[in-house]
Amino acid sequence: MKAKVVKSSVELVALLTASVAVAGVNPTKSEVSGTSKRTTIDVSRPHKDFRRLKEIKSDDLDLSIYEKSVFFEAREDIRGQ
Amino acid sequence: MRLEDQVKADLKNGSWVALDLKLRAERAIVKKLPGLLGGITEKSLAYYRKVDVRSERFPKGIREITIAWISECPRLKLAVENIVKESQPGAALSQFSPEEVCKIRLAYSTIAHVDQKTAQELGKSATAILKCNGVRFRSASHPHIMGLILLGPELFSNSTLEIAVSLIHELAHMELMLINMVNRLVNEEFDDHETFAPFQSRSRPPIARLHSLWALYRMVQFQKMAGLDVSRDMNLLKENAKAFSEGELNEMAEFLVELTMKVGA
Numbered sequence: 001m002k003a004k005v006v007k008s009s010v011e012l013v014a015l016l017t018a019s020v021a022v023a024g025v026n027p028t029k030s031e032v033s034g035t036s037k038r039t040t041i042d043v044s045r046p047h048k049d050f051r052r053l054k055e056i057k058s059d060d061l062d063l064s065i066y067e068k069s070v071f072f073e074a075r076e077d078i079r080g081q
Numbered sequence: 082m083r084l085e086d087q088v089k090a091d092l093k094n095g096s097w098v099a100l101d102l103k104l105r106a107e108r109a110i111v112k113k114l115p116g117l118l119g120g121i122t123e124k125s126l127a128y129y130r131k132v133d134v135r136s137e138r139f140p141k142g143i144r145e146i147t148i149a150w151i152s153e154c155p156r157l158k159l160a161v162e163n164i165v166k167e168s169q170p171g172a173a174l175s176q177f178s179p180e181e182v183c184k185i186r187l188a189y190s191t192i193a194h195v196d197q198k199t200a201q202e203l204g205k206s207a208t209a210i211l212k213c214n215g216v217r218f219r220s221a222s223h224p225h226i227m228g229l230i231l232l233g234p235e236l237f238s239n240s241t242l243e244i245a246v247s248l249i250h251e252l253a254h255m256e257l258m259l260i261n262m263v264n265r266l267v268n269e270e271f272d273d274h275e276t277f278a279p280f281q282s283r284s285r286p287p288i289a290r291l292h293s294l295w296a297l298y299r300m301v302q303f304q305k306m307a308g309l310d311v312s313r314d315m316n317l318l319k320e321n322a323k324a325f326s327e328g329e330l331n332e333m334a335e336f337l338v339e340l341t342m343k344v345g346a
Binding site: 060062 | 084102105106109110113128129224225258261262263265
């Protein structure tokens with residue numbers, strides 16, 4: 001996987017500063033009133049797997065595995081749970 | 082190619098498979114409940130809990146975090162609280178503060194800066210993020226409300242990066258929940274075989290230990306991409322990988338364990 005690697009704490013600070021700009025993180029009136037403000041991250045392009053899905057047999061998945069309730073939680077004292 | 086082989090090939094490439102399998106799970110549910118609309122959360126709630134929340138419009142997607150919607154979705158609120166109360170009796174959903182919304186957005190942006198593909202997977206796989214008070218967990222998820230990420234109040238005392246890692250952690254749980262629908266991973270006779278996990282100081286069944294391992298794997302993978310210190314989580318990962326007894330895991334699960342060990346290489 002290609003990824004941007006942060007090599008130093010200075011770079012990390014720069015990254016976080018940039019993130020603030022990207023996310024528009026200051027709370028706005030619209031957020032307080034219950035609507036939301038979008039970031040500029042593009043997640044709108046169709047995933048390649050949507051195309052592949054046309055050939056899917058849903059029988060491949062077994063839903064019964066979760067008939068029994070299973071809860072997954074991460075706690076400070078049990079990191080990685 | 083069998084779905085299981087395709088999942089293996091994708092994982093071997095370093096790709097996430099949560100989104101692909103989420104869509105397949107939605108199809109599988111609709112096959113059982115024809116005509117059922119909504120996303121994976123609505124569908125899993127309808128299928129497993131017989132709760133219909135389709136009439137309630139809640140903010141969709143990890144980017145659509147708002148602070149005042151929960152009181153407008155009483156059915157969803159009740160259903161989620163009932164599920165969480167099975168584990169944590171004092172649980173109650175609440176609104177995020179504006180500052181908490183900012184922190185989540187910042188964490189998501191950080192993920193996108195580190196790896197756009199992971200951010201896309203998270204943005205498209207996660208249905209919504211909810212705040213849960215009266216709980217001990219920092220973050221949590223459940224297969225009957227697939228796609229929802231629950232965050233506890235404790236999480237917000239952490240740094241943005243730690244919140245980002247927690248979001249990755251929950252996406253990893255969702256991914257393994259879905260892989261578990263493709264393959265049961267644990268040999269049936271060992272389903273309830275609890276083994277003492279030293280670093281967690283308690284006994285846990287194989288599927289829970291596998292979830293720990295998988296969440297750690299995705300966390301370490303992300304932290305390495307971000308250039309962060311992974312020594313603590315890497316050690317936990319190695320300890321976790323050793324916590325399986327012979328015969329507990331099937332071939333697919335063994336493949337996953339091997340994959341997690343390569344993240345440190």
